[in-house]
Amino acid sequence: MRLFLFATLGLLGALPGLAHAAAAFDVDHATRLWLATLSAPARARSDAYFEGGEWLALWNTVFSVALCWFLLRVRLLPKVRGAMHRRGWRPWLGVLACALVFIAADSLLSLPWTFYTAYWRERQYGLMNQSVLAWLGDQAIGFVxxxxxxxxxxxxxxxxIRKYPKHWWLIGTGVVGAAIAFLALITPVFIVPLFNTQSELPDGAVRARVVAMARAYNVPSEHIYLVDESRQSDRISANVSGIGPTIRISLNDNLLKKTSVAETAxxxxxxxxxxxxGHVWRTIVVLTLLMGLLLWLASRIAPAMIRYGGQRWDVRxxxxxxSLPVLAGVLSVLTLLAMPLTNxxxxxxxxxxxxxxxAAAREPDGFASAAMRLSAYRKIAPGPLEEMLFFDHPSGQTRVRMAMQWKKDHVPGATEVVPPPLPDPKP
Structure with a gap:
């Protein structure tokens, strides 16, 4: 009995030590160590870039609405419609002509603004590797x-709309959903190759690691593609894209060149x-339903605007x-308003x-390091409201903290690392 009491007292005496060992890994401190790898100038640059992008979402909408208003004022599409009617063309050809003219006018008139937002501004922040001519070439492909x-x-x-004037938005939602699914199907096989070269990822530690993880979760891994996105920028990225027969694993060459095996994993x-x-299918369904809501709202707002424009716009x-500029302008505003929900x-x-x-890679420090690398163009530590409204991914701070919490919970004897500073972004 005395031996039992001594053993019990000894065990109770050891419990504080055991508790101390379990609590030795400080998630907050480990997170701060990772966040400290970003220098103050680099952080200020990243914050400025991202916060400017928040304003660009508003200015892009303002520009789109102004452009639609201009096209209505000059009656560009009514002139095209009238020309098609005088030539006796079938109604569907008139719609096709108006659609092509609208897309062409929108692309050409917005080219200076697009050049600033998608090229010049990216170049200013060191995020663009292309020459002007190469960028214009990609824009031309995108336009076609x-x-x-x-x-x-x-x-x-x-x-x-012509056949079901009252409920067109409902059927239109199905059309848009089919279009989203079709794009998901063809993008990896037919669209990506128009902009980048895809080659088989060479054998080595990275491929072996990716194949092992893919096989563990029954993800098709016969082919793993390396995409030369470094020709456009230094951003790291990867994806499992496509649906059905076009599913493929891809990673860009920046990820392969700039990160360790642990980060890539x-x-x-x-x-x-x-x-x-199942996020691909869930995203298709969610975006389709969201688009259905926007189309329903547009079906109420756009006719009222057309009545307001009356003879000034010559839209019947x-x-x-x-009416394309009206519909496009309304959807631009609604899309902006829906951005917090979408994000x-x-x-x-x-x-x-x-x-x-x-859980799949079991590389919490590699995950934290990769999250910190994204600070080149994502604000690392936003406030809760800013993250909710403007972030379509968790912030770097949120991701690092998640990784450190996972490390504490799942890595026996977890210890802190003191990571090296991130290199400052190129000017």
């Missing part, structure tokens, strides 16, 4: 692609999570293809993929 796919989509939408674990958790109703829905998926990736 947008003109073909966009005009076909608008042709179908306006056919639905953490990033790829996250991307595999999107596939395993929503079924008139000349939140996407951020939920991203957070789930983060948790999956940590």
């Amino acid at each position: 692609l947008g003109a073909v796919l966009g005009s076909v989509l608008l042709l179908v939408i306006y056919a639905v 953490a990033v790829m674990g996250h991307e595999l999570g999107h596939y395993v958790l 109703g929503l079924a008139d293809p000349a 939140t829905l996407i951020r939920i998926d991203e957070s789930e993929a983060d948790a999956f990736g940590l």
Whole structure:
């Protein structure tokens, strides 16, 4: 009995030591060590870039609405519609002509603004590797692609509006959903190669690690593609894209060149999570439903605006293809207003993929390091409201803290690391 009491007292005496060992890893301190790898000048630069992008969301909408108003004032599409009618062209050809003219006018008139936001500003922050000519070449490819796919989509939408004037938004939602799914299907196989070269990822530690994780979760891994996105920028990225027969694992060459095997494994674990958790299909459904809400609102707002414009715009109703600037302007504003909701829905998926990736790769420090690298163009530590409104991914601070918490919970004898400073971004 005395021996039992001594043993019990000894065990109780050891408990504080055991508790101390379990609590030795300080999540907050470990998180601060990672955040400290970002220098003050680099952090100020990152914050300025991201906060400027928040304002750009507003100014892009203002510019789009102003452009639509200008096209209405000059009656560009009514002139195209009238010309098609005088030539006796079929109504669907008139819609197609209006759609092509609208897409062309929108692209050409907005080119200076697009040049500033997508090229000059990116160049100022050291995020653009292309020359002006190479960038313009990609823009030309994007224009042709947008003109073909966009005009076909608008042709179908306006056919639905003519046939079902009261409930066109409901059927239009299904059309948009089918279009989103179609784009998800063809993008990795037909669209990405228009802008970048894809090659098989060479054998080595990275490929072996990715294949092992993919096989563990039954993700198709016969082919893993390396994309030469360094020709455009230094951003790191990867994805499991496509649906059905076009599913493929891809990573860009920046990820391969600039990160360690642990970082790459953490990033790829996250991307595999999107596939395993069914995020592609969930995103298609969610975006379709959200677009349905926007189309329903547009079906109420756009006709009222057309009545307001009256003879000044020469738009005869929503079924008139000349109403395209009205519909586009209304949807631009609604999309901006829906941005916090859209960001939140996407951020939920991203957070789930983060948790999956940590469990799949078991590289919490690699995950934290990769999250810090994204600080080149993402504000690392926003306030809660800013993160909710403007972030479509968890912030770097949120991700690092998640990684450190996972490390404490799942790595026996977890210890802090003192990571080296991040290199300052190029000017």
